[in-house]
Amino acid sequence: MKTMNQPSSRRASRRKAGTRTIRDVAALAGVSSITVSRYFNSPEKVSEAVRERLREIIERIGYVPSQVAGGLASGRGRVVCAVMQNIASATFADLVKGMTDELQASGLQLLLANARYSRSLEEDAIRAFVGWHPSALILTRDDHTPAAEAMLGALNIPIVEAWGFVDGRPFHQVGFPHAEAGTELARHFLEQGAKRVRFVLPFAEEDFRATQRAEGYARAMAAAGLAPDVRRADASDDYEAGAREIAALKAGPRDTRPQAIIFTNDYMAAGAILHAADCGVRLPADCAIAGFGGAGIAASLKPALTTLRPGRYEIGQQAARTVLRLLAASPEPEPVASRTLVPCELLVRESSKVVLS
Amino acid sequence: MKTMNQPSSRRASRRKAGTRTIRDVAALAGVSSITVSRYFNSPEKVSEAVRERLREIIERIGYVPSQVAGGLASGRGRVVCAVMQNIASATFADLVKGMTDELQASGLQLLLANARYSRSLEEDAIRAFVGWHPSALILTRDDHTPAAEAMLGALNIPIVEAWGFVDGRPFHQVGFPHAEAGTELARHFLEQGAKRVRFVLPFAEEDFRATQRAEGYARAMAAAGLAPDVRRADASDDYEAGAREIAALKAGPRDTRPQAIIFTNDYMAAGAILHAADCGVRLPADCAIAGFGGAGIAASLKPALTTLRPGRYEIGQQAARTVLRLLAASPEPEPVASRTLVPCELLVRESSKVVLS
DNA sequence: TTGTAGGCGTTATCAC
DNA sequence: GTGATAACGCCTACAA
Numbered sequence: 001m002k003t004m005n006q007p008s009s010r011r012a013s014r015r016k017a018g019t020r021t022i023r024d025v026a027a028l029a030g031v032s033s034i035t036v037s038r039y040f041n042s043p044e045k046v047s048e049a050v051r052e053r054l055r056e057i058i059e060r061i062g063y064v065p066s067q068v069a070g071g072l073a074s075g076r077g078r079v080v081c082a083v084m085q086n087i088a089s090a091t092f093a094d095l096v097k098g099m100t101d102e103l104q105a106s107g108l109q110l111l112l113a114n115a116r117y118s119r120s121l122e123e124d125a126i127r128a129f130v131g132w133h134p135s136a137l138i139l140t141r142d143d144h145t146p147a148a149e150a151m152l153g154a155l156n157i158p159i160v161e162a163w164g165f166v167d168g169r170p171f172h173q174v175g176f177p178h179a180e181a182g183t184e185l186a187r188h189f190l191e192q193g194a195k196r197v198r199f200v201l202p203f204a205e206e207d208f209r210a211t212q213r214a215e216g217y218a219r220a221m222a223a224a225g226l227a228p229d230v231r232r233a234d235a236s237d238d239y240e241a242g243a244r245e246i247a248a249l250k251a252g253p254r255d256t257r258p259q260a261i262i263f264t265n266d267y268m269a270a271g272a273i274l275h276a277a278d279c280g281v282r283l284p285a286d287c288a289i290a291g292f293g294g295a296g297i298a299a300s301l302k303p304a305l306t307t308l309r310p311g312r313y314e315i316g317q318q319a320a321r322t323v324l325r326l327l328a329a330s331p332e333p334e335p336v337a338s339r340t341l342v343p344c345e346l347l348v349r350e351s352s353k354v355v356l357s
Numbered sequence: 358m359k360t361m362n363q364p365s366s367r368r369a370s371r372r373k374a375g376t377r378t379i380r381d382v383a384a385l386a387g388v389s390s391i392t393v394s395r396y397f398n399s400p401e402k403v404s405e406a407v408r409e410r411l412r413e414i415i416e417r418i419g420y421v422p423s424q425v426a427g428g429l430a431s432g433r434g435r436v437v438c439a440v441m442q443n444i445a446s447a448t449f450a451d452l453v454k455g456m457t458d459e460l461q462a463s464g465l466q467l468l469l470a471n472a473r474y475s476r477s478l479e480e481d482a483i484r485a486f487v488g489w490h491p492s493a494l495i496l497t498r499d500d501h502t503p504a505a506e507a508m509l510g511a512l513n514i515p516i517v518e519a520w521g522f523v524d525g526r527p528f529h530q531v532g533f534p535h536a537e538a539g540t541e542l543a544r545h546f547l548e549q550g551a552k553r554v555r556f557v558l559p560f561a562e563e564d565f566r567a568t569q570r571a572e573g574y575a576r577a578m579a580a581a582g583l584a585p586d587v588r589r590a591d592a593s594d595d596y597e598a599g600a601r602e603i604a605a606l607k608a609g610p611r612d613t614r615p616q617a618i619i620f621t622n623d624y625m626a627a628g629a630i631l632h633a634a635d636c637g638v639r640l641p642a643d644c645a646i647a648g649f650g651g652a653g654i655a656a657s658l659k660p661a662l663t664t665l666r667p668g669r670y671e672i673g674q675q676a677a678r679t680v681l682r683l684l685a686a687s688p689e690p691e692p693v694a695s696r697t698l699v700p701c702e703l704l705v706r707e708s709s710k711v712v713l714s
Numbered sequence: 715t716t717g718t719a720g721g722c723g724t725t726a727t728c729a730c
Numbered sequence: 731g732t733g734a735t736a737a738c739g740c741c742t743a744c745a746a
Contacts, residue, residue, distance in 0.1 A: 016432050020495055021723055032733045037725060057743060064506070067488040068434050069723030071425045072738050077375050088454035088670075090447065097445035100471050109489070114457050131424040132466070151419070195382045239657040267653065296624065297654065300596040300631045313445075371726060371737055377740055387715060389717050426739030429722050601736060 002211025020063045028057045040065055067109070071133060080108050080323055081129040082138040083122050085207075087114035091312055092140070095162065098316020099138065101167065106324055108135060113327045115141075117206035123148040128157065136323040141208070142166045150344045153247070158326035162319040163211065165341060172326070174319045174340040178209045181308055181344055182216030182262070185290050188306070188346065189260040190224050192354035194288065197221065198258035200245055200268060210264040217262060229258065233268060247279045249287055260288035260354055266295035266307050273351065290350040299349065306352035313340040318342055363608035367683040371462035377420045385414045385492055397422055411415070423586060430491060436681055438486035439495040440479050441540045442564075444471035448650070449497070452519065455673020456495065463681055465492060472498075476561035480505040487512070493680040496567070499523045515683035519676040521566065522698060529683075531697040534567045538665055538701055539573030539619075542647050545663070545703065546617040547581050549711035551645065553629050554578065555615035557625060560590045567621040570649065573644040573692055574619060586615065599628025604636045606644055615710055623664050630658045630708065656706065663709035675699055 015021075026033040031050060038045050039054045046054070059065075071077040076117070080103060084092040100110050111132060113125035123145045126202060129137065130151060136158040144152065152159055152171070159171040166173060189197045199217045201210050218228035234239030249257060263269035269291030276283045283289055283303050291298060293310025318340050372378075383390040388407060395402050396411045404412070414420075428434040437460060441449040457467050468489060470482035480502045486494065487508060493515040501509065509528070516528040523530060539556070545675050546554045556574045558567050575585035590598030599620060608615060620626035626648030633640045640646055642662050648655060651666025695704055 002727040015722075019432075019723090022725095025721080033723090034725075034733060035731085038732090041725080045731070050731090064484055064487045066429070066490065066723055068428045068490055069423055070725070070740090071430050072423070072740090073723075075371065075376075075725090077425050087457060088447075088450045090445075090450070093445045093450040095448070096469075097471065100444060100469065105470075110458065111466055112453075114454065114461075127421055128464075128466075130421040133423065133425055144745065154419075213446065231511075237653070239654060243657065270654060271657055274654075274659060277659070296594070297596060297627060297631075300600065302627050302631060302634070376739090379741095380739080390739090391718085392716065397742085402715070407715085423739055425723095429724085430741040432722065477734090498739080522729090602746095634744070679745075 007063075007287055019132050020061055022063075022065065024061070024130075025054065025057055025063050029053050034354045036229075039341075050134070057223035064265045069310070075133065076135050077109055078135040079111050079132050079134045080136045080138065081111045081126075081132060083113045083129075083140060084113050085117045087112065090295075091163075091310075094312035095140070095316035095319075098318075098321045100311040102317045102320035102324070107143070108324075113240050117208070119143065119145050119148070126151050135327055136160070136264045138162055138319050138323065139171075140164075142169055142171075143208075148298070158323050160319045162210075162315055162324050165339065170337055172322050172338045172340075174322055174342065175315050176218075176310060176342055176344055178212035179216030179219070179293065182213035182218075183220040183312070184216075184344070184346060185213075185262045185292065185308055186217040186220035188263070188290060188348070188352060189288060189354055190220065192260075192288075193356055194256045194259040194354045195226055196229065196256070196260075197226070198229045198231060198261045200261060201230060201232045202238060202264060202268065203236045203241055205232075211235040222243060238267035239271035239274070243275035246272040246276050246281055246287075249281055250279070254357075258287060260290070260352070265287070266291035266293040266298055266305065269305050269351075270295070270297060270301060270308070273303065273305060284351050284353045285355045288354045294345070294347065298347070301351070303350035306312050306347060308344045308346050310344045315342045367589070368647065374623065375452050377418055379420075379422065382411065382414055382420050385418070386410050395504055414686045414696050415706075429542045433492050434490040435465055436468050436489050436491045437493045437495065437677070438470070438482075438489060438491040440470045440472050440482045441498060442472055442474045444469065447652075448520075448667075451669035452497070452673035452676075454679045455670040459674045459677035459681070465681075469689075474565070476500065476502050476505070480508075483508050493517070495519055495676050496682065497521075498502035499526055499528075499627060500565075515680050517676045519672055521569075522696070525692055529679050529695045529697075531699065532672050532678055533667060533699055534573075536573030536576070538649065538667070539570035539575075540574075540577040541701070541703060542570075542619045542649065542665055543574040543577035544622075544710055545647065545705070545709060546619070546645060549617075549645075550713055551616040551711045552583055553586065553613070553615045554617045554619065555586045555588060556581070556619045556677055557598075558589045558621050558623070559625065560598055561594060562589075565570045595622060595624035596628030596631070596651075597623035599630075600632035603629040603633050603638055603644075606638055607636070611714075613634055615644060616713065617647070617709070620646070620648045621650035623650040623655055623662060626662050626664070626708075627652070627654060627658060630660065630662060631680065641708050641710045646713045651702070655704070658708070662708035663704060663706045665701045665703050667701045672699045 022033045022036045025036045052256045069077050071082050115122040138160045140163045142161045145316050161171045165175045165177045214230050221228040235241040291307040298305035298307045379390045379393045382393045472479040483505050494516045497520045499518045518528045520532045522532045522534045558570050571587050578585040592598040647662040655662035655664045
């Protein structure tokens with residue numbers, strides 16, 4: 001007599017205790033599991049009666065579909081991957097919020113990686129993300145390593161480059177041209193008649209966007225027939241760097257001192273403003289000041305800080321929307337990469353009033 | 358005559374073009390696919406020779422293991438899920454950075470959700486995360502909905518409650534007791550002889566941690582036989598709220614005015630300091646000030662702002678470490694929930710010097 | 715150290 | 731509108 005209840009060809013179940021599957025739901029409802037699948041993915045294909053029964057059962061036993069199994073079966077993870085450059089900065093936090101807010105409703109989960117301004121870490125992050133079979137990818141730079149670029153080309157999914165705004169890329173762009181941001185700030189001073197306008201970069205060289213803004217500034221100066229004056233901060237703390245910059249202002253002879261300074265971020269500018277009184281520098285009379293970033297504190301400083309505010313949240317949002325649009329439109333991909341400009345807003349306040357002596 | 362080349366029992370492959378699998382690698386190496394699996398998961402079980410061959414092939418064809426398939430097969434997604442309360446705030450951005458930095462090496466991917474201080478959204482996020490079969494869960498509050506609590510209990514994975522630090526919870530704690538933070542700030546002023554110490558809450562009531570700090574402050578006041586004076590800001594912008602608070606300072610008779618104000622975040626405190634001069638208030642002579650958060654700008658304000666700085670990055674890091682420790686130790690779970698205190702640091706500066714009149 | 719068999723939970727495909 | 735079946739890519743269990 002054969003062993004009962006245990007055909008030798010049958011392995012033990014590897015199922016975790018307490019895990020419910022689509023089949024449990026199907027059995028309870030007296031339908032097949034594919035019907036339960038349809039209930040979630042295309043409910044209009046399930047009859048009203050069955051739908052109601054399923055709703056009740058799912059609610060009662062607390063069934064949650066496995067994203068993992070679904071992703072495997074469909075060949076597409078329910079995942080949008082994003083590589084940030086500095087995950088703890090306000091800039092990227094706002095981008096992330098814009099993206100999550102927008103993706104929330106779609107059921108897509110955002111996966112984040114932090115590349116710390118390194119192209120090689122970005123490549124690593126992309127490679128890791130490939131294993132998730134992402135539905136789309138959002139990047140925050142456009143100068144990838146060749147290996148990264150090769151992976152991107154092979155992925156064949158929507159790819160968005162957010163934050164910058166570059167010509168001639170094969171991927172969708174959402175952001176603004178950083179060089180032009182620098183140009184705009186330079187012009188703000190040039191139009192007021194300033195001739196000596198300085199641009200201050202942060203201590204760390206890693207933020208290449210700051211460098212791009214400096215280049216735009218330099219072009220504007222050159223176009224006006226003036227010599228660019230780009231300096232790099234000599235303190236890693238932004239507030240301290242700004243303070244030192246303003247402290248050094250009176251070092252040279254009066255007619256060579258800058259009439260205006262553009263700080264590449266608002267924190268340096270704030271440091272300058274807060275320290276000015278201690279150095280006997282009156283702002284903006286002795287030197288006009290502008291920042292970049294649209295920091296919340298800018299309006300409260302004395303004098304209030306002029307700043308160029310990028311639409312950080314909006315860029316995250318638009319990047320996510322671009323992804324959703326492309327996913328909805330597939331499999332007819334858009335012929336050319338889209339370009340969504342999210343312009344900066346120049347918030348003009350007292351600090352940037354040029355006083356020509 | 359039957360159709361050729363197409364046995365009726367054989368379905369078409371659903372494989373995406375260009376997708377390589379563990380079997381492709383195995384075939385190229387002349388080994389079985391399980392050996393390739395071992396190469397990734399326990400390389401020490403694969404002979405040096407085979408390992409070398411596999412390394413070369415994997416590198417050459419750019420094979421990346423599927424996290425999705427692996428997660429399904431092993432019953433555990435390679436995922437740690439975290440629910441934040443305000444994903445765009447500096448606090449949570451630092452937490453996230455601490456977590457990702459720590460998880461990076463382990464190959465675990467962090468999944469984030471934003472609960473916006475809502476218990477119900479937290480519940481939704483947890484439910485969504487269940488579908489990812491997470492290896493662990495990190496939460497940032499301890500007062501979950503009953504449904505959420507039920508899910509947590511059933512999950513049977515490491516669960517960490519980070520940012521706060523509470524007694525008697527079934528889950529691991531990493532953070533600090535917010536009430537005590539309020540107490541510490543209150544004592545800082547009480548020890549200087551102040552009798553009238555005010556505590557200012559932000560306009561939005563959603564941040565229950567701020568309320569906990571206020572409670573700790575109130576207890577310290579009561580213990581000293583003094584009346585607590587908790588006010589809620591009347592402007593949603595923190596800087597503006599701080600400015601208004603300081604502007605209102607001189608409204609009442611001198612001997613009822615607060616001698617010190619604790620702002621529940623540094624932005625309100627900064628707003629107060631920046632606006633003080635405009636109101637004819639001299640700080641700290643007319644009123645001592647302290648904040649909470651350890652904002653970067655605090656040290657640059659005039660007067661420099663005293664603030665209680667929580668170890669935000671460290672808390673994220675320790676939360677992740679707790680998760681990794683528990684995962685490594687399984688299947689022998691720790692008998693009781695661990696408690697990791699990450700203390701705040703009181704940064705005493707000029708703003709909090711009490712001047713008794 | 716290496717291999718065989720089959721299952722993980724869902725979905726694509728085809729059939730009714 | 732509903733169902734049977736196999737396939738997604740990998741890993742656990744067991745065997746050699």
